[in-house]
Amino acid sequence: MPQLEHIEAIEKRLWSAADMLRANSNYASNEYFLPVMGLVFLRHAYSRYLAVKDDIEANLPIRGGKKKEMTKEDFSQKSAIFLRPEAQFDYLVNLPDSEDRAKGIIKAMDLIEADYENLRGVLPKSEYQDLDNDTLGHLLRTLNPEELKHVSGDVFGRIYEYFLTQFADQKAHDSGEFFTPISIVSLIAHVLDPEGGTVLDPACGSGGMFVQSARIVEEHGQSPAEKLTFFGLEKNATTIRLAKMNLAVHGLEGNIKKAITYYKDPHELVGKSDYVMANPPFNVDEIDADKIKADPRLPFGLPGVNKQDKVSNGNYIWISYFYSYLNEQGRAGFVMSSQASSAGGGEAKVRQKLVETGDVDVMIAIRSNFFYTRTVPCELWFFNRGKPKAHRDKVLMLDARNVYRKVTRKIYDFSPEQEDNLLAIVWLYRGETERYLELVSDYLESVVEEGEGCFSWKDDDDETLRPLPEFIEALTELLEVLDPFLKEQPETGSHVEVWDELKKEQKLFVKDVEAFKKSVDKAGKQWDEAPDTNTALVKLTRQFEPLAETSRDLIKQTDLLCKLASRLIETCEKDCDVKENALWIRKDITRAHKATNAARQEAVEQLKEVRYFWRQAHWLTERFPDGKLCDVEGLVKLVSIEEIKENDWSLTPGRYVGVAPEEEDVDFDFEETMREIHVELEDLNEEAVKLAATIKKNFEELGI
Numbered sequence: 181m182p183q184l185e186h187i188e189a190i191e192k193r194l195w196s197a198a199d200m201l202r203a204n205s206n207y208a209s210n211e212y213f214l215p216v217m218g219l220v221f222l223r224h225a226y227s228r229y230l231a232v233k234d235d236i237e238a239n240l241p242i243r244g245g246k247k248k249e250m251t252k253e254d255f256s257q258k259s260a261i262f263l264r265p266e267a268q269f270d271y272l273v274n275l276p277d278s279e280d281r282a283k284g285i286i287k288a289m290d291l292i293e294a295d296y297e298n299l300r301g302v303l304p305k306s307e308y309q310d311l312d313n314d315t316l317g318h319l320l321r322t323l324n325p326e327e328l329k330h331v332s333g334d335v336f337g338r339i340y341e342y343f344l345t346q347f348a349d350q351k352a353h354d355s356g357e358f359f360t361p362i363s364i365v366s367l368i369a370h371v372l373d374p375e376g377g378t379v380l381d382p383a384c385g386s387g388g389m390f391v392q393s394a395r396i397v398e399e400h401g402q403s404p405a406e407k408l409t410f411f412g413l414e415k416n417a418t419t420i421r422l423a424k425m426n427l428a429v430h431g432l433e434g435n436i437k438k439a440i441t442y443y444k445d446p447h448e449l450v451g452k453s454d455y456v457m458a459n460p461p462f463n464v465d466e467i468d469a470d471k472i473k474a475d476p477r478l479p480f481g482l483p484g485v486n487k488q489d490k491v492s493n494g495n496y497i498w499i500s501y502f503y504s505y506l507n508e509q510g511r512a513g514f515v516m517s518s519q520a521s522s523a524g525g526g527e528a529k530v531r532q533k534l535v536e537t538g539d540v541d542v543m544i545a546i547r548s549n550f551f552y553t554r555t556v557p558c559e560l561w562f563f564n565r566g567k568p569k570a571h572r573d574k575v576l577m578l579d580a581r582n583v584y585r586k587v588t589r590k591i592y593d594f595s596p597e598q599e600d601n602l603l604a605i606v607w608l609y610r611g612e613t614e615r616y617l618e619l620v621s622d623y624l625e626s627v628v629e630e631g632e633g634c635f636s637w638k639d640d641d642d643e644t645l646r647p648l649p650e651f652i653e654a655l656t657e658l659l660e661v662l663d664p665f666l667k668e669q670p671e672t673g674s675h676v677e678v679w680d681e682l683k684k685e686q687k688l689f690v691k692d693v694e695a696f697k698k699s700v701d702k703a704g705k706q707w708d709e710a711p712d713t714n715t716a717l718v719k720l721t722r723q724f725e726p727l728a729e730t731s732r733d734l735i736k737q738t739d740l741l742c743k744l745a746s747r748l749i750e751t752c753e754k755d756c757d758v759k760e761n762a763l764w765i766r767k768d769i770t771r772a773h774k775a776t777n778a779a780r781q782e783a784v785e786q787l788k789e790v791r792y793f794w795r796q797a798h799w800l801t802e803r804f805p806d807g808k809l810c811d812v813e814g815l816v817k818l819v820s821i822e823e824i825k826e827n828d829w830s831l832t833p834g835r836y837v838g839v840a841p842e843e844e845d846v847d848f849d850f851e852e853t854m855r856e857i858h859v860e861l862e863d864l865n866e867e868a869v870k871l872a873a874t875i876k877k878n879f880e881e882l883g884i
Contacts, residue, residue, distance in 0.1 A: 195346050215311065216319075217422060218304035220343050222288060223323045225261045225429045226269035232258035252295050256405045256431040259398060267291040273320045281316040282308040298433045302421045360385060360459040360515065361550055363593035364560070365392045368457055368513040370603050371542060371562055375400065376407035377454030380505055382441045383498075384412030384434075387423035389457035391430055410434030411447045442467050442497060450476055453505040455512070462517035462558075464494035472497070477504040480533040484526030495520040496530045499561070503534065509566035511541075518545065518557045521831040532829045535821060538572035539563045542606060545833040547581040549592045557581065559833070573821045576609045577833040578602065579814065582840055589864070597623075597796045604800055605816055608809035613714075616800070617807060620717045623797035627724050628707050630789035631700035631731070637786075647783040648693050651738060654779035655686060658745060658772040665752070665763040675751045682744040689737050696734060699727050714807030721797045728794035731787045738780045738787075745776060814840020 232255065240248045252262035265271060267288040275284050289303040308316065369392035376397070381389045390412070394404035410427065412434055414420045420436050427434045437446045441460075469485045472478065480503075483496040491497060495517055502512045520527070521543065534540060541564035548557045580602055584592040594602070600619055607615040634648045659682070666679055703724055710716045749769065758764035803812045811817045817837045827835055 195343065214304045214418065214421070215307040217343060217425070218289070218307070219285070219319060219323055221303070221425045221429055222267070222272070222285075223269045225263060225292075228260040228429060228431075229255065229263045229268070232260045257403050259394065259404060259431040261292070261428055261431055262295060264291045264295070269320075269324060273324045275317075275320075277313065277317065281313050281320070282311060285316070292428075296428055296433075299424060299428055302424045304421075360388050361593060362388065362392075363599065364459070364515060364546070364550060364558075365389055365457075366395075367544070367594065367599055367602065368515070368560060368562075369393045369396050370599070371544075371560075371606055372396075372455055372457065372511050372513045374408065374455050374511075376402070378409050378411065378449070378452065379455045379457065380411045380447065380449055380453040381456070381458050382413045382501060382505070383458045383460040384414050384423055384436060385419060385459065387412065387426040387434065387436075389459075390423075390427055390432065390434055393455065393457065394430060394432055405431055405433075408432075410436075411449060411453075412436035413439045413441045413444075413447070415440050441501065442494070443471050445475075445477065450504050452507055454507060454510050456502045456505050456510070456563075457513055458498070458502060459515040460494075460498040462495065462556075463519065465490060465492060467491040467494045467497060477501045479504055480530045482526065483530050492525075493520075493523070493527065495523070496527045499534070500530065503537075503539070503563055506563065506565045510563075511565070512561070512563040514561055515558050516561050518559050518832070521559055521561075522828070522835070524828075528829055531831065532825075535575070535824055535829055535831070538821070539565050539567060540575050540831065541567055541571070542576045542578065542609070543831050543833050544578045544602070545581050547584055547592065549590060550584075555590075559831075561831075571609075575819050575821070575824065575831065576606065576816070577819050577831075577836045578605060578816050579833040579837045581834070582814065597793075601796065601799055605804075605809070608804060608807075609818065613807060616804075617712050617714060617717060620721070620797050620800055621712050623793045623800075624707055624717065624720055624724060626793035627727065627790055627797070628700065628704045630786065630793060631696075631703060631727060634700070634731075634783070634786050634790070635697060645782070647779075647786040648696075648734075651776070651779040651783040652690060652693065654772070654776040655741060655745070658769075658776045659683070659686065661765070661768050661772045662748070662752075665756075665758070665761060668761070668763060669756060674755050675748060678744060678748045678751055682741070682748055685737070685741055685744060689734075689741060692730075692734060692737065696727075696730050699730060703727050717797075718801045718805060718807075721794070721801045724794050725798070728791040731790035735784050735787050738783055742777055742780050745773065749773060811837075813838045 233250075236250055236254045236258065237247075240250065240254075242248070250262065255262040266284070272281070272284055272288060275281055285308050286305045289305050293300045293303060365388045369389070372393070374393045374396055379390060379393050381387075384390070387410075390408075390410045394408060397404040397407050410432065412420075412423060414423060414436060415438065417438055420438060423436055424434065435447070439446050442464075465486075467490060469482060469489050469491050472491075473482055478497070478500045480496075480500055482491065484492040486492045498514070499516065499520070502514055506512055521531075523531070540561070542560075542562040544560040544562075546558050546560060548555050550558070583594065583598050583602060585595045585598060587593055604616045604619050607613070607619075636644055636646050638644055666675070669675060706720060706723055710720045752758055752764070756764075758766075803815065804810060809816075809818065814837055817833075819836045823836070824830065
């Protein structure tokens, strides 16, 4: 059951409004992102502040009859930032037109920097002086929409990430390389599963790796500010500011230094890091070999060097550095060009030495279009210096190229469940069977909950929604509005057949919904009684299949009912001379028709959830029926070092797992496909408008 409807539309609306700065300021595309992100930072910080404020106040100690004042330490423990009254977003939004908003924003930034020494000189301030008061007022109000004020969860965190995504997509800064897609970062962090210690990102960009690793610690019920220490390297000073803002808004601090990592190691963390996470630039070919040939971070030596004494490809420089930073129990997870895993020459020699250590743990292949500025596929590499003895001569090869969700025509990602399913394979590899079984059990519980939600669930405003009953009621009301008119019509005519079919299908649908309700109730009892053993969960997944199929059938029935209702109205208006009949009350019919279609949409979205979660449980139990890791053609294989040696020391997952058997898409959804086509069309139209504007501007500049 969705916590916030239409979040994508809200994100686009906020972005569109913020993007107006390009038209209302002297900033170029590569300049205006910082003042925008500064305001998004303030709004995101305020959202997190409000989320924990009441809980902090309720638990403050009372001494001498007086409650202790809140401090920034209280908020850091809750992964939020402390804000003084004049630094809170509501205060800035409510500034009257007579006030200097730029001055107010700058003061807010000053107050935050006064409380957080690590942010001094980091937050944007002078950038706001070039923006007029009205523009700033509009921008502040835009970033404070009413529908976002009372939602649960880190919704503005998602919007913060969306803005980073958009800036990356439009190459507003440094070719968009400051931002790694959340989907990729989250998977890396969850596979590493940090518990505490030192986290190093030698190419930290906007700090996404740090934020996601902190979220893992939060998921374990611990305070990331107390458990983790963050160290970062970044070559661009502006990006460092963005990273520190990103950390601060989550109540975190990090030691991020400006450096070109190829040549400098200011943190001196070789052999000292518990975790290394990174998304370095791929395929760099201008690294001076002479400057790094004696670097202690190259335990396997230099890869290939060309005639100009340059490293021919920097991928294995990064890989070697990441490995060298780890302590004896350290783990690393990073993004790398898919070319690296099978590269030849000097790179192959380095890779051989690396594999022979036994510390290469997991390789995951990711399809193209996961990045905003690069369409190429990539691979995620994972090292584990403390790998169990049973796995030291093995590497888990996971080909996830067929696992993805289409976001736009150009961008793919993982749904939360797809990410969890990939993680479940890693859990089985590590012998964490309980986590795997818990996930399957959660999916089956969600099937029951979403089924119950078809009949009743509460939204964030504590309002009870009844998707299927409300659709039936809306359809019944539409038929009642049409009935007086249709009763007066001749018993023959083009409308009669449609009217009879509609009434017949309505009665059948009501009966099928009643049967579905009984099935949901039965499923609830089955889930309550089933133990969380693999055998029981596999059996339960099979038992829930008819329920999932019924939810899909009901969707088709709602579609048929709405199409019949539309056809009936169209037929009457065309053939039954409705204009001359007082019983044809167009306003009431239109209202009831719209209400029916809207109710159908709510019912369909809820029904989809039932089958969706069943499919997740089925995806896992079908591939791992014994609840143990096994080879799955086209997906996963546990490979020995001997087999890797026989394959030229290649670490490309697809070389080992084979090709997945072609499956018939029994869940092909025509309407969903049409929606995807519509998304692509919207993207193309937007690109066409931008291109036309650019061409027009170029012609004007040429005087044509």
